[in-house]
Amino acid sequence: MTTTLDGKVALVTGGSRGIGAGIALRLATEGADVALTYQRDDDRAALVVKQIEALGRRVLAVRADSADPDAVRAAVDRTVEELGRLDILVNNAAVFLVGPVEQLGPDELERTLAVNVRAPYVAAQAAARHMTGGGRIINIGSNVARRAPFPGLALYSMSKTALVGLTKGLGRELGPRGITVNLVNPGPTDTDANPADGPNAAAISGLTALGRYAVPAEIAGMVAHLAGVDGGYVTGASIDVDGGFAS
Incomplete structure (x- = not known):
């Protein structure tokens, strides 16, 4: 699922760490110039910027609270x-x-909906004003929108499930303009926030069919495919990259 993104410009929100950093780097590797947002960690953002610059791509880091x-x-x-x-x-x-x-x-509810639901809508709304035919909007959801394996996930699961409706609605609305909109649902992925050697990792890995965590590059590979020419006839879709978690 390789593709070429030469001449394209991508914006990755939350692109300074974890899955977001993996996506930003993969898109740059495929030839895109990349902007990324981050909330507070200047050093982490600077590291991703340096890595993208080393690939010969233009890069912009924007400090922004989603x-x-x-x-x-x-x-x-x-x-x-x-x-x-x-x-x-x-x-x-x-x-x-x-x-x-x-x-x-109320505070937890407001922040979760603001970042996980409103921000993707606002960003897509703003991006659609600039995109032409061949544009791509890719939302990053979660495996727990498909299956909540333990208590305490109601708020987060709700927020990520909202992206299914957003993706379908935008896919239908923007399709006539040649802009695709898709949703990628990662499974457990080895990041600082959810390390594959963490205290609950063995139990979480056991919920997948493959019995392991993903690495960010595996999620980024699907995003790169959807962003490229080979993903041009896929829209309104929800794609699980979860190791069989939802099977």
């Missing part, structure tokens, strides 16, 4: 202003707030 719709819109507009266009939007930024439903109050 809970702020104005910041999300500004990141899209700045990408177009500084890199000249926008062909690919990857809505990856998310918060993972879990716990008993009785203990997750």
